[in-house]
Amino acid sequence: MSPEVVTAGQVTLSGKRVELLPLRAEHAPQLLLAAEDGELWNMKVTVIPGPSTVEQYIATALAGRDAGTVMPFAIVHRETGRIVGSTRFWKIDRQHRKLEIGHTWLSQSMQRSGLNTEMKFLLLRHAFEEMNCVRVQFTTDELNEKSRAAILRIGARQEGIVRHERIMPDGRKRNSVRFSIIDDEWPQVKAMLLEKMSRAS
Template sequence: MDSQQPTLHGSIVTLLPLQQEHAPALLRAAQDGQLWQSRVTNIPGPDTVDQYLATALAGRQAGTVMPYVIVQRATGAIVGSTRFWKIDRLNRKLEIGHTWLTASVQRTGINTEAKLLLLTHAFETMHAVRVQFTTDELNEQSRAAILRLGAVQEGIVRHERIMPDGRKRNSVRFSIIDTEWEQVRAGLEVRLGTHG
């Protein structure tokens, strides 16, 4: 699997490798909707952005994470973040996660294009055989979005992690495998066509 982290260019978003200097822009994006107050996902806030960045950048240094900021091309603004993580080059698998978008750009096609860019890179450049997604059992919006991508729900992992408030989270696991990629890609391209 390719270990380079390139910038990924789409028609409505660009995915730029996350850098320390993106902290203020990430906080501005998370401010729209006060996203760090969510109980079902971890989004950086004023008190947690430094640790959020440190964890992501340490993962990149270790070769197991490729963190990105999501830039809306029309405005040049950073509107969220996403990453490859749990990168396992021996078994050619990885996870796409830690994805969040500022409230005002949700349901605009930005997430769809960001996922298309990531999945294309995973399957066609990194030659992944499996890409997985994991979300909180309580996060209905995220679960529906992952299914709309064309991923297959595999099951629920009980008490998979402990959330910042101490809750023992059950996580729902989804995947797309290499033999499904062509059909998934076609579906995403059709969906993007509806966003003009």
């Protein structure tokens, strides 16, 4: 894996197939193209930027970065150099050394391609080994079976369901499923992810 590079107060995380760049306002057109692959903004179980929301989506992420509670990334497919999605650290709590990985999405053509595994590895490694986290959590819609399965595949454990955890843009009261990985589990999860990536390559 390539070394981490710091840009404007936020790291760039580089792997063999994917690079996570600090999200910037000028990424809006490429981010929109990525979401257009599958018209992901029509999904009801998550919030993905569309033509009328992409600028506000990025502005909210950057405001969180300025506040010190969010590190938003653009996901770059290294082979093509294209932005193919977005992810972020958020709910960063430095006192209790915990955070959440969320707002993660990939263009439809990049899903189940192995990019998600490497991306999650890079994020988890940085959280546990550089930020010294004791807990990394994930939250997804109870109805989002694909996301729930993907989170379990990277070694997270389901903790429970948080009822009416948020209200979705269409007004639906969403029940959310919460998962986590803690520092004691990271060595085993890391070994599993490295093995998975080795098989994929």
